[in-house]
Amino acid sequence: MKNFILIFYTFLFVFLSINIYGQDDRKIIAKIEKNFVEKQLKIKALVTNNSSTYQELNYLLISIKKGASGNLSNNKQSGKFSINPNESKALSEMSVNLDKRDALKAFLYIRDEQTQKLIAKDSLEINQDFFNKKVSVVEKEEAFELSGLTIDETKSKVGKDFYDLFYIQYSQIPDKSNSAITITELPARGTSGQINIQIDDKLVYSFMTNPSEDYLKEQLEYTLRYIKDFNARKNLIKNEFIY
Numbered sequence: 152m153k154n155f156i157l158i159f160y161t162f163l164f165v166f167l168s169i170n171i172y173g174q175d176d177r178k179i180i181a182k183i184e185k186n187f188v189e190k191q192l193k194i195k196a197l198v199t200n201n202s203s204t205y206q207e208l209n210y211l212l213i214s215i216k217k218g219a220s221g222n223l224s225n226n227k228q229s230g231k232f233s234i235n236p237n238e239s240k241a242l243s244e245m246s247v248n249l250d251k252r253d254a255l256k257a258f259l260y261i262r263d264e265q266t267q268k269l270i271a272k273d274s275l276e277i278n279q280d281f282f283n284k285k286v287s288v289v290e291k292e293e294a295f296e297l298s299g300l301t302i303d304e305t306k307s308k309v310g311k312d313f314y315d316l317f318y319i320q321y322s323q324i325p326d327k328s329n330s331a332i333t334i335t336e337l338p339a340r341g342t343s344g345q346i347n348i349q350i351d352d353k354l355v356y357s358f359m360t361n362p363s364e365d366y367l368k369e370q371l372e373y374t375l376r377y378i379k380d381f382n383a384r385k386n387l388i389k390n391e392f393i394y
Contacts, residue, residue, distance in 0.1 A: 178202035181210075181261045181271035192249040194275065196242040196259050200234040207233050207264040210242050211302065212257070213331070219252035225300060231264060254278035267335055269352050300331040307344055309360045310336040313367050320371060321378075328382050336360070348374050355381050 180199040185192060196212045211229040218224070228243045249255060254277060261271040301321060303314045314334050321327070330351045337345045344360045356377040358370045 179206065179208070179261055179271045181259045181273040183212075183257055183259050183273045183275045185275060185277075187249075190248055190250060192247045192255065192277070193244060194247065194257050195244045196228075197239065198232075198234060198242055198261055198271070199239040200236060203236050205233065205235055207231070208270070209262050209264050211260045211262075211304075212243050212245070213300075213302075214245060214247055214255060214257040215300075216247055216249070217254040219250065227302065229302075229304070249277070252278075267337065267347070302331055302333040305334060305336040305346070306338075307336060307360065309362050309367075310334075310344065310346060312362075312364075313346060313360075313370065316367055316371050317374060320375065324375075326382075328378060332378065346370070348378070350378065350381055353381075 178201050180201065182197045182199070184195045184197060186195070187193075194212070194214060196210060198208070198210065200206055209229065209231045211227070213225060213227050215223060215225045226245055226247070228245060230243070232240065232242060234240050247255060255275070256277075256279075257275040259273045260269060262269055301314075301318055303311070303318075305311050305314050317334065321332070328350055333349045335347045335349065337347065339345050339359065346358055346360060347354055348356045356374050358373070361367070
């Protein structure tokens with residue numbers, strides 16, 4: 152009987168430890184809520200802080216709509232916010248006209264304001280099959296509708312200047328990335344900053360800012376080269392799984 156009680160309490164301790172650890176592992180929770188009102192789809196971005204500390208974060212909410220004719224349109228909202236311990240907060244809301252033959256994907260990303268590390272995310276899909284009609288079996292998990300989408304998260308004039316140069320050049324490339332490209336800017340020592348180019352939350356290239364136009368054009372060449380190499384490696388890995 153004593154052995155049974157000992158085993159019981161041991162099992163209970165392990166179970167509670169796993170349960171508590173699982174809850175603690177998701178300190179920041181991102182959630183997209185949807186609500187249909189006639190042909191209007193209302194999307195709300197929510198976040199919950201289950202930790203015991205005050206947090207300074209930023210969010211990015213993107214919706215991509217594919218109409219019955221195949222046309223794509225997107226909407227983006229982003230911003231900084233703070234959240235207290237054990238608090239839930241509505242971050243943003245957008246409305247989209249959506250017919251029965253339309254498809255939509257929405258993505259919510261929550262990042263640490265200082266490190267830009269992705270700490271929570273959520274997604275929403277409506278009429279997913281409409282997106283996948285022209286996609287191969289291997290690519291079904293890819294949000295190919297993000298092809299050519301660039302996200303500007305720069306903060307200074309130099310950062311904006313680089314993003315404009317990049318956008319003009321990148322929009323003319325026929326073979327674009329299947330994922331959104333995010334260009335962020337982080338403060339550094341002195342008056343300079345750091346520009347980061349990210350794909351799939353992976354850092355592809357980084358450089359320090361400089362107002363020289365020649366310098367920005369040189370960094371643009373490096374950026375496009377690294378993006379091309381990244382996509383080539385990514386496609387090579389995917390092709391290994393095609394039989």
